[in-house]
Amino acid sequence: MAVRVLGVDPGLTRCGVGLVEGSPGRPCKLVHYEVVRSEPDLDLSLRLLNLDRRLAELVTEFRPESVAVERVFSQHNVRTVMGTAQAGAVAILAAARAGLPVQMYTPSEVKAAVSGNGQADKAQVTAMVTRLLRLEVAPKPADAADALALAICHVWRGGARERISAALRRTR
Template identity: 60%
Template sequence: MRVLGIDPGLTRCGVGVVEGDPGRPLSLVDVGVIRTSSDLDVPRRLVTIEKGIDAWLDEYAPDAVAIERIFARSDVSTIMGTVQAAGIAMVCGARRGIPVAQHTPSEVKAAVSGNGRADKDQVTGMVTRILRLDAPPKPADAADALAIAITHLWRGGGQTRVDTARGAAAPTAAAQRWAEALAASKAAGKSATRKRP
């Protein structure tokens, strides 16, 4: 399974692609940051992020997109740009029919380091070890994107497959119920016909 992890941000949007399966070694495919200039207005910055994410989706064709879930903080101006970037990332994945998931910062920290309160250095250190990298990924936004992708592979990937299987089986189950109802209806019609004089 291949996952594009996204650490949303208006100035720096971390992106990282990780490949693997739960219980097996994971590997780094690529990592980077989509940057926007504060000289641009917000709509043009969001278009830059959209084009950047689309380019990553085109190049790496991930099976899923995992994004950090945003929580409100005291600085509303900072959080607004992050939320807008996260929304763009969701749209990019959904437009292509790719499953999109969100993971909280504490889920990511716990999945990668075993401690939901780990600091950035601990998370980056564990990402470096898990992916067997020669050096820690930089900047921090890039390392965070990889941590989000790892979290999805370890925690969310299995659930995505279950949900997909349920979705694929749902029409079959519905068709089965429809066939049973139709057969019962026909049987009731036949018995009613037989009772007529």
């Protein structure tokens, strides 16, 4: 059974958004991708509001069944971490408000899911996303490719979970 997933690579200045549809073990289909941008000199409340509104529109337009958001960890730059955490909170809240389940994945989990290598670089992730979705042109910028990778990761991982649950039910 195919599932439609919204992946979000959170960021204040550039927030990657990617929607794919698919089922575990099969190729995913691209539905949509974009980058929600906001100017760094804009008021923080307006930046968060802008992102919140766009995500609500995308949920209404594309009707995903679940949402995958990149889990933010400590990074080099504290300022960047803060913005990422704030944008991530807006994405998680937008999903929760729409009644959608949210799953978080670390960058390594996503990289491993799409490329088999948890240490893959950005170019490798973009190349794999392009290949897995059978696109003629690579999705740009990297934030959009990352969001699509998150969505693909969730389709496949969700599938693994479903198979495990099914296997457990059979053995009981």
